[in-house]
Amino acid sequence: MSQPVQTDFNSIAQHFRIEGQFVDARPYGFGHINDTYAARFRKVDGRNQRYILQRINHNVFKRPEDVMHNMELVTEHMRAKITDDGGDAARETVTLIPTVDGKSYCKSSAGDYWRVCGFIEGARTYLKAEHLDHYYHAAKAFGRFLAMLSDFPTGQLYETIPDFHHTPKRFLAFIEAVEKDAHNRAKSVRPEIEFVLQRADETGVLIRLLEAGAMPERVIHNDAKLDNVMIDIESGEGICVIDLDTVMPGLAVLDFGDSVRSAANPAVEDEQDLSKVFVDIKIFERLAHGFLDEVRYFLSPIELDHLAFGAKLITLEQSIRFLTDHINGDVYYKIDRENHNLDRCRTQIKMVRDMEAKLEQMSEIVERYR
Ligand code: GN1
Ligand code: MG
Numbered sequence: 001m002s003q004p005v006q007t008d009f010n011s012i013a014q015h016f017r018i019e020g021q022f023v024d025a026r027p028y029g030f031g032h033i034n035d036t037y038a039a040r041f042r043k044v045d046g047r048n049q050r051y052i053l054q055r056i057n058h059n060v061f062k063r064p065e066d067v068m069h070n071m072e073l074v075t076e077h078m079r080a081k082i083t084d085d086g087g088d089a090a091r092e093t094v095t096l097i098p099t100v101d102g103k104s105y106c107k108s109s110a111g112d113y114w115r116v117c118g119f120i121e122g123a124r125t126y127l128k129a130e131h132l133d134h135y136y137h138a139a140k141a142f143g144r145f146l147a148m149l150s151d152f153p154t155g156q157l158y159e160t161i162p163d164f165h166h167t168p169k170r171f172l173a174f175i176e177a178v179e180k181d182a183h184n185r186a187k188s189v190r191p192e193i194e195f196v197l198q199r200a201d202e203t204g205v206l207i208r209l210l211e212a213g214a215m216p217e218r219v220i221h222n223d224a225k226l227d228n229v230m231i232d233i234e235s236g237e238g239i240c241v242i243d244l245d246t247v248m249p250g251l252a253v254l255d256f257g258d259s260v261r262s263a264a265n266p267a268v269e270d271e272q273d274l275s276k277v278f279v280d281i282k283i284f285e286r287l288a289h290g291f292l293d294e295v296r297y298f299l300s301p302i303e304l305d306h307l308a309f310g311a312k313l314i315t316l317e318q319s320i321r322f323l324t325d326h327i328n329g330d331v332y333y334k335i336d337r338e339n340h341n342l343d344r345c346r347t348q349i350k351m352v353r354d355m356e357a358k359l360e361q362m363s364e365i366v367e368r369y370r
Contacts, residue, residue, distance in 0.1 A: 009039055009053060015099045015106040016116045018051060019043050025053060030127050030227045031243065032333045033057045038119060050119035051097065055112050056105070060332065061245060064113035066158035068104045071096065071115075071244045073156055074219070078148050091120050092240050123230040123239055127268060133236050135283050136290035138229040139259050141238030142221060143294025146252055149219040150298055154249040157219065164222055164246060165254050167203040167317045171196070174320045177327040185327050189342065192323050195349050199316055206251055206306065206313055215251060215302050222246035224255040225262040238290075253303055253310030256291050260311035261318060263287060265351055270343045277350040279358050285365050292369040304370045308362035312355040319348035 010022040020041035028038040035055040040048045056064045071094070078093040089095070095118035096104045105115040129135055163169045178186050178193060186193065209215040221228070221241060228243040262269065264283045267276035288307070296304070322345035325332045330341055355362065 007055075009037070012053065012106070012108055012114050013039065013041070013051075013116070015114070016097050017100060018049075018097060018116065020049055023048060028052065029125060033060050034245070050121070052117040052119055054115050054117070056115065056245070058113055061160055063158070063160070064105065067160045067245050068096075068113075068115065070157045070160060070247055072104050074149065074152065074244060074247050077152050078145075081148050090118060091123070094118075094240065094242055094244055120230050120240055122234065123232045125227045125230055125242070127227050128266070129226065129231075129263065131236060132282065132286050134231055134238075135226075135263055135286035137231065137236060137238040138226050138263065139238075139256070139287040139290035140294055141229045141241050141290075142224045142255055142259055143291040145221055145241040146218065146255060147294050147298065149247075152219045154217060154219055157248045159248050160246060164248070165250055165314070165317065166207060167313060167320075168207055170317050170320050170324070171200060171203045174324045174327075177324045181327065183327065183329040185329075189323065189326065189345075192319075192342075192345055192349060195352075196316075196320055196323065199352075202313070203316065203320075206253065206310065209302065209306075210251060215253075215306070216300060217249045218252050219247065220250040220252055220255045222248060222250050222255070222258075224258040226259065227262070251303075251310070252295070252299060253306045254314045256287075256307050257310035257312070257314035259287055259291065260284060261315040261348070261351060264311075265347065267347065269347055270340060271347050272343050274346060274350045277347045277354075279351060279354045279362070281358065281361060281365070284358075284362055288362075288365050289369050292366070296370050304366065307366045307370075308355075308359055311362065312352060312359065315348050315351045315355060319345050319352060322348060 009025045013022050018041055020043040023040040023042050025037040025039035029036045034057050037053045039051050039053045043049055058064050061067050075094050079089040082089040082092045097116040099106050105113050107113055223243055223246045229238045230240040230242055232239045264279045265277055266280050271277050322341045326341035333341055335341060
């Protein structure tokens with residue numbers, strides 16, 4: 001068997017304006033798409049400095065240049081706002097470390113796209129939060145992110161993944177996968193397929209509002225998972241929203257929805273014991289409170305009306321995406337075991353069912369805090 005190719009971090013790092021000598025690099029975070037490493041460099045004063053090194057998945061992001069264009073503009077915009085407000089931009093937004101020739105990324109000899117970001121010390125991400133307050137602060141960070149970008153012109157950003165949260169198109173891609181059934185897996189996931197088919201019409205609810213001009217398009221994060229917020233270890237506050245590859249125009253309610261999808265479930269996204277998977281209303285309340293504390297001033301009534309539904313829709317979409325990838329033979333998400341995408345799909349289905357049962361309760365909570 002051939003050995004996996006070793007990444008030559010040292011030679012990648014040489015392209016960037018990094019202070020110090022490369023020491024080591026280890027995988028960092030929980031992402032399903034890019035390869036992320038925390039790397040240490042020894043400075044002349046003998047102290048170590050950490051940086052985030054990331055290989056952009058160019059199977060998923062077909063035009064990494066566009067991703068980096070967006071990331072440059074968006075982080076510059078936020079940096080100016082944070083600095084104006086007397087904040088610390090190095091901790092409150094992502095800092096791209098430039099290459100020696102002044103670019104925000106480099107292309108390695110292997111054809112991979114790499115970027116380097118400053119490491120935010122004293123903060124970390126959580127797959128599952130440790131305190132109820134973390135949920136409040138994580139959702140508040142996503143709300144603040146939307147607020148900071150609320151005056152950013154949507155037309156300046158590329159669509160880094162076309163129709164990323166166009167749920168009806170996700171549904172069509174799913175139908176196509178089922179019809180093709182390239183790995184002969186459809187027959188073993190009939191109940192899951194049925195579950196999605198029964199909700200076909202609902203996939204279009206928000207897109208129809210957008211197309212009718214009733215719901216505005218904004219610059220949103222598009223991947224507002226709990227583990228995409230750096231939480232300050234001491235204060236427990238959500239200081240910085242990370243993973244900016246999908247920052248592009250979209251619907252604000254889906255960012256709130258994704259925070260609920262990922263955080264209101266007390267179990268992990270790939271939990272196999274579905275009895276542990278449900279919408280924890282206490283967590284939901286903390287998320288709604290935190291998010292609304294930042295957005296109630298500028299979101300429109302129709303957006304506020306659809307926050308609870310947005311959570312359900314993005315969770316349904318995520319179940320469709322995982323199921324589609326399972327049927328397609330696991331070509332999109334990284335997997336660590338057989339049926340990994342199917343397990344993920346099942347947690348999402350369980351969450352959708354529970355949201356359907358609790359939608360009214362969720363809406364009442366939103367009412368209370370909006
Ligand atoms: C992916 O890379 P990561 O793990 O933050 C995915 C999201 C999904 C998420 C599910 C570009 O995010 O859309 O919601 O997995 N990102 C992309 O956990 O597809
Ligand atoms: Mg991520």
